[in-house]
Amino acid sequence: MRLSDIGELSLLETIRRRFTRKSGGVIVGIGDDAAVIKPQDKKLLITTDMMVERVHFDLNFTTPYQLGFKLVSVNVSDIYAMGGVPQYLLLDIAMNKTTEEAFVDSFFDGIQDAIKLYGISLIGGDISSSKKDMVAAASLIGHAENPVKRSGAKPGDKIYVTGNLGDSAGGLEVLKRIKKTVPIENTPSPSLPPRGGGMGGGDNSKLQIIISKLSKSGLTWNTIVPLLKRHLMPIARNPIGFVKYATAMIDLSDGLFIDLSRLCNESRVGARIYMKQIPISSQMKKVSSVLGLNPFNLAASGGEDYELLFTAPPDYKPRAMSHELKITCIGEITKKDRVVVDETGRESILKTAGYQHFGIKRQT
Amino acid sequence: MRLSDIGELSLLETIRRRFTRKSGGVIVGIGDDAAVIKPQDKKLLITTDMMVERVHFDLNFTTPYQLGFKLVSVNVSDIYAMGGVPQYLLLDIAMNKTTEEAFVDSFFDGIQDAIKLYGISLIGGDISSSKKDMVAAASLIGHAENPVKRSGAKPGDKIYVTGNLGDSAGGLEVLKRIKKTVPIENTPSPSLPPRGGGMGGGDNSKLQIIISKLSKSGLTWNTIVPLLKRHLMPIARNPIGFVKYATAMIDLSDGLFIDLSRLCNESRVGARIYMKQIPISSQMKKVSSVLGLNPFNLAASGGEDYELLFTAPPDYKPRAMSHELKITCIGEITKKDRVVVDETGRESILKTAGYQHFGIKRQT
Numbered sequence: 235m236r237l238s239d240i241g242e243l244s245l246l247e248t249i250r251r252r253f254t255r256k257s258g259g260v261i262v263g264i265g266d267d268a269a270v271i272k273p274q275d276k277k278l279l280i281t282t283d284m285m286v287e288r289v290h291f292d293l294n295f296t297t298p299y300q301l302g303f304k305l306v307s308v309n310v311s312d313i314y315a316m317g318g319v320p321q322y323l324l325l326d327i328a329m330n331k332t333t334e335e336a337f338v339d340s341f342f343d344g345i346q347d348a349i350k351l352y353g354i355s356l357i358g359g360d361i362s363s364s365k366k367d368m369v370a371a372a373s374l375i376g377h378a379e380n381p382v383k384r385s386g387a388k389p390g391d392k393i394y395v396t397g398n399l400g401d402s403a404g405g406l407e408v409l410k411r412i413k414k415t416v417p418i419e420n421t422p423s424p425s426l427p428p429r430g431g432g433m434g435g436g437d438n439s440k441l442q443i444i445i446s447k448l449s450k451s452g453l454t455w456n457t458i459v460p461l462l463k464r465h466l467m468p469i470a471r472n473p474i475g476f477v478k479y480a481t482a483m484i485d486l487s488d489g490l491f492i493d494l495s496r497l498c499n500e501s502r503v504g505a506r507i508y509m510k511q512i513p514i515s516s517q518m519k520k521v522s523s524v525l526g527l528n529p530f531n532l533a534a535s536g537g538e539d540y541e542l543l544f545t546a547p548p549d550y551k552p553r554a555m556s557h558e559l560k561i562t563c564i565g566e567i568t569k570k571d572r573v574v575v576d577e578t579g580r581e582s583i584l585k586t587a588g589y590q591h592f593g594i595k596r597q598t
Numbered sequence: 599m600r601l602s603d604i605g606e607l608s609l610l611e612t613i614r615r616r617f618t619r620k621s622g623g624v625i626v627g628i629g630d631d632a633a634v635i636k637p638q639d640k641k642l643l644i645t646t647d648m649m650v651e652r653v654h655f656d657l658n659f660t661t662p663y664q665l666g667f668k669l670v671s672v673n674v675s676d677i678y679a680m681g682g683v684p685q686y687l688l689l690d691i692a693m694n695k696t697t698e699e700a701f702v703d704s705f706f707d708g709i710q711d712a713i714k715l716y717g718i719s720l721i722g723g724d725i726s727s728s729k730k731d732m733v734a735a736a737s738l739i740g741h742a743e744n745p746v747k748r749s750g751a752k753p754g755d756k757i758y759v760t761g762n763l764g765d766s767a768g769g770l771e772v773l774k775r776i777k778k779t780v781p782i783e784n785t786p787s788p789s790l791p792p793r794g795g796g797m798g799g800g801d802n803s804k805l806q807i808i809i810s811k812l813s814k815s816g817l818t819w820n821t822i823v824p825l826l827k828r829h830l831m832p833i834a835r836n837p838i839g840f841v842k843y844a845t846a847m848i849d850l851s852d853g854l855f856i857d858l859s860r861l862c863n864e865s866r867v868g869a870r871i872y873m874k875q876i877p878i879s880s881q882m883k884k885v886s887s888v889l890g891l892n893p894f895n896l897a898a899s900g901g902e903d904y905e906l907l908f909t910a911p912p913d914y915k916p917r918a919m920s921h922e923l924k925i926t927c928i929g930e931i932t933k934k935d936r937v938v939v940d941e942t943g944r945e946s947i948l949k950t951a952g953y954q955h956f957g958i959k960r961q962t
Contacts, residue, residue, distance in 0.1 A: 242955040261641060262747060265864065267679035267849055268645035268738075270745045274638050277625060280722060281632035282737060284690040288729040315631035326648040326690065326735040331956040358644060363955040365652040366730050371690040373646060373737035374632075381634045383626060485631055500629065591606040591727040592695040 237338065237363070238331040245338070245361060252342060253356040259321065260355055269357035271322060276377040281312035284326075287367035289591070297415045298337045300466040301370065302344025308487065309374040310352050311470035311540045315485035317477040318378035320352055325359035326371040333368075341370075344419075344467075352470070382473075382544070387482035387501035391545040391567040394552065396471040396559055398515040399490055400529060403536020405465030407525055408458050411451070412444055418462050452524045457517045468540040471559060479550040486539040492586040494543060495572065501545075504568035507584065508575045513562040534574075601702065601727070602695040609702070609725060616706060617720040623685065624719055633721035635686060640741040645676035648690075651731035653955070661779045662701045664830040665734065666708025672851065673738040674716050675834035675904045679849035681841040682742035684716050689723035690735040697732075705734075708783075708831075716834070746837075746908070751846035751865035755909040755931040758916065760835045760923055762879040763854055764893060767900020769829030771889055772822050775815070776808055782826050816888050821881045832904040835923060843914040850903040856950040858907060859936065865909075868932035871948065872939045877926040898938075 237245065250264045262270035285291055285305055296304075306323065313320040325345070329338070349356055354374070409416070445455050473480065484497045490512070498505050512533050522529040545567055552561040565575075572584040601609065614628045626634035649655055649669055660668075670687065677684040689709070693702070713720055718738070773780070809819050837844065848861045854876070862869050876897050886893040909931055916925035929939075936948040 237956040240956065245956070262745065266748050267676040267847075268643040268682065268740070268745075270680065270742075270747075271642045271644065273640055274642065276637055278635045278638065278642075278739075279632040280635065280686065280688060280737075280739065282688045282690050282722060282724050284692060284724045284726050284733075284735070286692045286726050286728050286733070289692070289727050312631040316634065318632065322644065324644060324646045324737055326646050326737075328648060328650045328653070328733060358646060360646050360648045360735070361955065362648050362650050363653050364650050364731065364733070367728065369648075369650070369692060369728070369733045371648070371724070371735050373644075373688055373690075375642075375644065375739075376632070378634075381626065381632075383634075384630050483631075591725065592601040592604065592609070 235335040236331065237329060237333045237335070240335060242361060249342065252346065257355040260357055263355070263357050264359070269322070269324070271357070274377055276379050277381055279313050279316050279318040279376040279378055279381060280373065281309055282371060282373040283308045283312065284369065284371035286369050293368070294413065295409045295415060296466055297417060297419065298341035299344035299419050302341040303348045303467045305370050305372050306345055306348035306352065307468050307470045308540060309372045310354070311485040311487070313374055313376040314470050314473055315483050315542055316378055317380065317382035317473055317480065317483060318376040320354045320374055320376040322357045322375040323349060323354050324357060324373045327359065328362045328364035328369040330366065330368065331363050382477060382480045382483040384482055384484050384497045384500035387497060387503050387545040387567045389503055389567050389569045391481055391547055392550070392563050393494070393505060393507070393543065393545055393565045393567060394561050394563050395486070395490070395513065395541050395543050396561055397539070397541040398513045398518065398560070399486070399539050399541060400518050400533030400536045401461045401464035401515055402468065402538040402540070403532040404518040404521045405458070405461035405463070407527060408453070408461060408521060409465065411525070412447065414444070416444055416462055418459060418466060453521065457520050460515065460517050461521060465538065468538070470540055471542045473542055473544065475559065476544065476546070476552065476561065479546040480544040481546060483542060483544040486541045486543055487537065489535040489537040490539070490543070491534050491584055495584070495586040497543065498572060501567070504570040505565055505572050505584070506568050506575060507565035507573070510577050511562065511564045513560065599699040600695065601693060601697045601699070604699060606725060613706065616710065621719040624721055627719070627721050628723070633686070633688070635721070638741055640743050641745055643677050643680050643682040643740040643742055643745060644737065645673055646735060646737040647672045647676065648733065648735035650733050657732070658777065659773045659779060660830055661781060661783065662705035663708035663783050666705040667712045667831045669734050669736050670709055670712035670716065671832050671834045672904060673736045674718070675849040675851070677738055677740040678834050678837055679847050679906055680742055681744065681746035681837055681844065681847060682740040684718045684738055684740040686721045686739040687713060687718050688721060688737045691723065692726045692728035692733040694730065694732065695727050746841060746844045746847040748846055748848050748861045748864035751861060751867050751909040751931045753867055753931050753933045755845055755911055756914065756927050757858070757869060757871070757907065757909055757929045757931060758925050758927050759850070759854070759877065759905050759907050760925055761903070761905040762877045762882065762924070763850070763903050763905060764882050764897030764900045765825045765828035765879055766832065766902040766904070767896040768882040768885045769822070769825035769827070771891060772817070772825060772885060773829065775889070776811065778808070780808055780826055782823060782830060817885065821884050824879065824881050825885060829902065832902070834904055835906045837906055837908065839923065840908065840910070840916065840925065843910040844908040845910060847906060847908040850905045850907055851901065853899040853901040854903070854907070855898050855948055859948070859950045861907065862936060865931070868934040869929055869936050869948070870932050870939060871929035871937070874941050875926065875928045877924065
C-alpha cells in the first residue's frame with residue numbers, strides 16, 4: 235500500500251499511536267497545534283539537522299530504518315557536543331506519495347529504536363508530500379547545566395577525539411562499490427537496538443550476494459560492518475565521562491579539519507595536530523589498502539564521523555571508561571597558527587577540506 | 599551570483615551576521631552545535647511546520663520575501679493557537695545550488711521582517727543543498743502559563759473565529775489566474791512591515807500589467823490585495839484579547855471544517871455551525887462572483903486561513919478590541935453530532951473537506 239492510498243490523516247493517526255507513550259515532562263505530545271513541556275530549571279539546548287535525498291542520502295544505499303536511526307543520531311550528536319542531555323524530538327518529513335507503507339513503517343522503526351536508545355520522546359512534527367525527493371529534518375531539545383561551547387579552548391589545552399576517525403567515510407567508499415543497501419540493522423551487536431528494519435529485515439539471500447562480492451575483492455564481512463555501521467547508523471557519543479573537563483567541544487560532522495577550524499575560529503586560537511596520533515581503525519586501514527585510498531585523508535576530511543572533538547587543560551587524563559569510549563589526544567591548542575605535523579615531524583598549514591553544500595569543496 | 603559561487607560557509611556567515619542581535623534569554627545563538635537559552639519558568643511550547651516547493655508553494659506565484667514571511671507566520675500561528683508567546687526560531691532550508699544570491703537575500707528579508715513583527719529571535723538552523731525542489735522548515739519555541747489545548751471544549755460553549763474565512767483561498771484562486779508573482783510586500787498597510795522584498799521590490803511595470811489585466815476581468819487592485827496578502831503573507835492572529843476565556847483553540851490551516859473536526863475529536867464533542875454566521879469579506883464575495891466560485895466552499899474548506907477558531911463559555915462576550923481583530927460567533931459545541939445549518943435553516947452533516955497530503959481529499 236502506498237501513501238496515496240493511506241492519506242495524511244491515517245498516517246498521522248498511526249504515528250501518534252506509535253509514539254503516544256508520555257514521558258517525563260511532556261504535558262501535551264503529538265496532536266495539538268504545539269507540544270507543551272513542563273518548565274525547565276536548566277538551560278535549554280536546541281538544535282536542528284536536515285537530510286535531503288540525493289544530497290545526504292541515497293535510497294539505493296541506505297534502508298529507511300537506517301535513515302530514521304541516523305536522523306535521530308545526528309541531532310543527538312549536536313546536543314551531546316554541547317555537553318547536554320537530549321530530551322524532546324520534532325520531525326519534519328516530506329515524502330513522495332508513491333512511497334510504500336512498508337518504507338514508512340521501517341523509517342519510523344529506525345526513529346523509534348533510536349529515540350529509545352537515547353531516552354528521548356517524539357513530541358511533534360509535520361508530515362507533507364513532496365513532488366520528488368524525500369526530506370527529513372529533526373529538531374531536538376535538551377538541557378545542560380553548563381553547556382560546553384566551541385569558544386572555550388585556551389592555548390595549552392590538549393585536543394581529544396572520541397572513537398576512530400574516517401570509519402564513516404571508509405564505509406561510504408565501500409557502499410559506493412557494493413551499490414546496494416546492506417541490512418546491517420540485523421547484525422548482532424551489544425550496542426545496537428534489537429529490532430531490525432522492515433525493508434531490509436531478514437533478507438539473507440541479499441546478504442549472501444554482498445558477502446560473496448566482498449570476498450572476491452579481498453574484504454571480509456567483519457572488516458566492513460563496523461565501517462558501514464558508522465556511516466549508516468552512527469551512534470552519537472555521550473560525553474558524560476569527560477564533559478566536566480572539556481573547555482570546548484564540537485561534533486565531527488563535516489570533517490576533522492573543517493570542524494577543528496570552526497572550534498579554533500570561535501575560540502580565537504590556533505592548533506597543532508599530530509598526524510600519527512589520529513586514531514584510525516584496523517578495518518579502515520584494511521579497506522583503504524584494498525580500495526587504494528589514503529586513510530589519513532578519510533580521517534582528516536571524510537566527514538560524518540559523529541565523533542566528539544574536545545579540548546581540556548593539560549592536567550586532564552582520560553580514563554578508560556566502563557562503556558569503553560576510546561579517547562585519543564591528537565594535538566594541542568596554540569595561540570594562532572593551525573598546523574599539521576606529519577609522521578616525519580614536518581609541519582604544514584592545516585587545510586580545511588571537508589564537505590560544503592552548494593559545491594565549494596575547499597576553503598582555507 | 600549563485601549559491602554555487604558563494605558556498606555554504608560564506609552563506610552561513612552572512613546569515614549569522616544578519617541575525618546576530620542577541621535578545622532576551624538567548625545565551626548562545628547561531629554558530630555552535632546547538633543554541634542555548636536560559637531556564638524557563640513557564641511551560642514551553644514547541645511547534646514545527648514545513649513548506650515544500652510545488653506542494654506548498656510555487657515560485658511562479660510567490661516571491662521569496664513572501665515565502666520567508668509566511669514560513670514564520672504559519673509557525674507563529676501554531677504558538678498563538680496554544681495561547682502562547684512565540685520566542686525562538688530555528689530554520690531548515692534546502693535550496694538548489696543554482697539559486698541566485700538575490701533570491702536568498704530576499705527570502706531572509708521576509709524572515710527578518712516577520713520575526714521583527716512577532717518579536718522572536720532566530721537562534722539556529724541548518725542549510726543544505728537540494729537537487730531540485732526548495733524545502734523550508736521552521737521550528738518555533740514559545741511559552742505559556744496556561745496553554746489552550748484542542749481538547750477543552752464543552753457542550754454549550756460557543757464557537758468563534760477571528761477575521762474572515764476564505765480570503766486566503768480566494769487569493770489563491772486569483773493568483774492561479776494572474777499566473778505570476780505579485781509584489782504586495784510594497785503596498786502600504788499599517789499592519790505590514792515597512793521593507794519590501796528584493797526580488798519583486800519596486801517592479802512597477804509588472805504591477806501595471808497585473809492591474810490592467812485585472813480591470814479587464816472586472817476586478818480591482820483594491821479588491822484582490824487583501825486576499826493576496828492573506829494567502830501570500832498571512833499575519834498570525836494573536837489571541838491575547840480573548841485567550842483567558844478560551845476553553846479550546848486551533849488555528850485554521852487545512853480548512854474550517856477539517857480543523858473544527860479535529861478540535862471536536864480531541865474534545866470528544868459535537869458542533870453546530872450556522873452557515874450564515876461564517877464571516878466572509880466583501881472582497882472575497884466579489885472575487886467569488888467574478889470567478890464563478892462558491893464563497894461558502896472557500897470559507898469552509900479553502901484552507902490556509904491562519905485565523906484562530908476557539909470555544910468559550912456562553913457568558914463570554916467578545917469585545918471590540920483596540921487592535922481591531924474581528925471575532926465572530928459561528929455556532930456552538932454540542933454533545934455529539936457535527937452539523938451545518940444552511941441559510942434556510944436546514945441541517946446537514948458536516949463533511950470535513952480540506953487539504954490532505956498524499957492525495958486523499960475527503961474523509962468524513
